[in-house]
Every structure is written in structure tokens, then in C-alpha cells.
Amino acid sequence: MSKPKILILGAGYGGLMTAVRLTKELSNEDADITLVNKHNYHYESTWLHEVSAGTIHHDKARVLIKNVINPNRVNFVQDSVREIKKDEKKVILKNGELTYDYLVIALGFESATFGIKGLDEYAFAMRSINTARRIREHIDYQFANYNNDKNATPEQLAIVVGGGGFSGIELLGELVNRVPELCREYDIDPTLVKITNVEGASSILPGFDPELVTYAKNFLESKGVQFKLDTFIKEVTPDSVKIQAKGSEDLEEIKAGTIIWTGGVKANAIVENSGFETNRSKVPVKDDLRAPDDDSVFVVGDCALIMNEESGRPYPPTAQIALQEAYVIARNIKHILKNEPTETFVYKSKGTVASLGHSDAIGVVFGDKKLKGKAAATMKKVIDDRSLFLQGGLGLLLKKGKFKPF
Ligand code: FAD
DSSP states (O other), X not given: OOOOEEEEEOOSHHHHHHHHHHHHHSOTTTOEEEEEESSSEXXXXXXXXXXXXXXXXXXXXXXXXXXXXXXXXXXXXXXXEEEEEGGGTXXXXXXXXXXXXXXXXXXXXXXXXXXXBTHHHHOEEOOSXXXXXXXXXXXXXXXXXXXXXXXXXXXXXXXXXXOOSHHHHHHHHHHXXXXXXXXXXXXXXXXXXXXXXXXXXXXXXXXXXXXXXHHHHHHHHHTTEEXXXXXXXXXXXXXXXXXXXXXXXXXXXXXXXXXXXOSOEEEOHXXXXXXXXXXXXXXXXXXXXXXXXXXEEEEOGGGXXXXXXXXTEEOOOOHHHHHHHHHHHHHHHHHXXXXXXXXXXXXXXXXXXXXXXXXXXXXXXXXXEEEETHHHHHHHHHHHHHHHHHHHHHHHHHHHOOOOOO
16 A cells, blocks of 8 residues: 655745654654755744844855755655645646645745735845845945945935834844944945834834833834834835824835835735635634645644634744644644544743844743843844754754854
8 A cells, every 4th residue: 555645835944843753753654755845945034134134144044954854754845836736635836746645834924015005016025045135135235335326325225124023123133233334344424324113003013021122122222223103104116115104194205225024924825826715814724733624734834823712813923833833733644644633732832032133132931031131132042043953953053053152
């Protein structure tokens, strides 16, 4: 009898960890495992703000998949997923197709632009290594160009970050470190460079502990960031954003050479386009992380929607939840293959830490312990290093770990 075929789409946190865990839960005789990913590397999405600002090199944030998975156990296919034909248990790739008995959808996130005019065309987004590299190179170019182009204006040095959530604030933390470096490198007066954050809510980091939010805002303001809260981006043009304060009729225009949108993410559109039942673009998975309309399909990470019964809101999309889900999916596939009942996924939050550059941060860990400053920055590095260790063991940790002292 042929072995059951397990197909994993995407090698981000959720997909890669599912592959790694399946090799631990199953033996070679139990199933054939195939992992498909667009690139031959996995990248640390949680480090994209550093790659975008240029505070770390992009190679630091990516890991060759062949160095993490056992090629004798997992067949890796480098290709782009185009469509899932769930009725035929088939996945259409750019260069072929694959069939499956069990599918794990781990295709991650894309930017949600909410129909804002010009956002797709003129604003950058941190979605992948390549998009992050483009942001860094664009910013570098603005600074390199400034003293070499007689028509250049300080407005071309200005940076607007749309969205004051987790990734927007982490990006600002890196930018306030990187911009002074660029000014020194290209002989530019730092006071010419304006960094603005535009956030629709009345506070940055909505939902975070208010004392820590104040700390983060004061920290970034002290480094020159200007916040426009209760303010919406209405339009993006090639060299500006048009914003509107809540309750105002008037539009204000901020000229800027670099506009980066971090104001929202949604699930990879392939999920919706393949006809899965969705809610806010994601699959509202059952307790055991299977799709509600297809028992042979598991969904992990940013493509899955799980409600937090306490708050009545979905859990936010994080690497932390994706990694935890991957463990349960691997065990549940084993249970199904062994005719055992599946497990219910229960999320255990280990806390959240937002970096403010290399040597500052804020966070809540171990239930309710608040951290800020260097203690929080150390914790952030511990979290990043732990994630590397879980993915690829000591070897990967030693190669890519964050050990640089403050
Ligand atoms: P991803 O990690 O995005 O992986 C998706 C994979 O699918 C990628 O490898 C991609 O190349 C591949 N793929 C996509 N489309 C295709 C296709 N068509 N064909 C083939 N392959 C494809 N979370 C935290 O927990 N803590 C943090 O501190 C944190 N910080 C963040 C900072 C930033 C700047 C950002 C952007 C996110 C941050 N997050 C953080 C959120 C976290 O990165 C995501 O929730 C997490 O990456 C989701 O994991 P995933 O496996 O669902 O998707």
C-alpha cells in the first residue's frame, strides 16, 4: 500500500516547524512529507524591520531550508503555489502540480491596503526578504543622492511609516538608529531628516500596556519621531501622503521620499481564491486546526483564524502562535494516521516584546511582568534565539543567533 502524502505549503514559521515536527512524530514508513516554498530559504519575518532599515544584513535573517530539514525525510520543492484544488486534493504550482492526502496551508501574510488610494503603487511594505531589501536600498539611495543631485530637497529624505502597531513601532525603533548612521555616511545634517508615524487609533500599539506604550512613544519622540495619532492615510502619491485627522474635513499633505505601510496584514490571497471558507481573509479553523469545510486540510499561522474566547477577538497573527500551532498539527496528523482522536489547540501566550532598536524594547512576559529598556531588549534577543533553536537546533542558533552586546 502506498504511504499517505503530506504536503506543506510555505516554509515560514508555521510550515517549517510543521515539517521539522513531523519528522520527529512520524517514521519514514508512516508518510511521505513534501514541503513547497517560493524560495530555497526560510526567512525570519519577525526580523524584517531590521532588514528594511538596514540595521542587519538580509543574509542574517534567512536560512537555507536544506540546512534545517532532513532531506532524507522531507522532499523539498522550490516553487510558487498558484491554487489549491481541494476537491481534487491537488495543488497547482507555477511549474507543475502535486497531490496530497493531507495538506498544511502555511502561506503566511500579505499587506492589507483597505482600498487606500495609491498605497499599493507608491508605498513599500515589509512582506518578505526581497521587499525589505528594496526598502533598505531605496532609503540608502535617497541619502546617497541628496548631496549629488542639485535638485534634491530634504523632503526626499523624509520617511513616513503608516501604522503604529507592532511592526510599525519596531521599524521606527530601527530607523532612529539607522538614520544618524546614514547622515554620518553621506554627510547630511540629521535635523533635515523627518520621520513621521501616522496611526488611525488614539494610541500607538493598541492593546499594549499603557505605561509601556508611553515609554515607547517618549523614547521614539526623543529620537525625533513625530506622531500623528487619530489620523488616517487617505491617499499616497509618488512623493507624499495625504492624511486626515479624525473629525476634520481637511487633508494635510506630508511630502516624503519613502513611505512604508505597516497598517495591516491579511492572509495570503491564495486561501480565499481557492474557495476555502474564510473570515477576515483567514480560515476559521476547528479546535484541532483543520479547515471547517475539509478534514484533510490543516491551516497554520497567519492563514488561520482562532478566536480568543476571553477577549472575543481573534488572536493576533504572530510567529509565537504559528510555532505552537505547528507542534499540534504535526501531532494531529500522527493521531489521524494512527486512528487516534485529535488534540485541541490551546494557545499559551509567553508574552510579547516589541523592540525599539538594538538596545531598547518594551514587553510583558511571564504573565504580567513588565519589562522596558535593556532588560526588555535582552529578552527580545532571547526570544529570537529560542525561535532559531526550535527550528534548527544549536547549529542554527550559533550561526544566526543574536549575541551582539549592547
Ligand atoms: P510566514 O512566516 O510569513 O511564512 C510564509 C511562507 O510562505 C514564506 O516562506 C513565504 O515565502 C511562503 N510563501 C508565500 N506565498 C507563497 C507561494 N505562493 N508559494 C510558495 N511559498 C509561498 N510575531 C511575533 O510572534 N513576534 C514578533 O516580535 C513579531 N514581529 C514582527 C515584526 C515584523 C516586521 C513583521 C512583519 C511581523 C512580525 N511578527 C511577529 C508576525 C510574524 O512574523 C508572523 O505572524 C509570522 O511570520 C507568521 O508565520 P507564518 O508561518 O504564517 O507565515
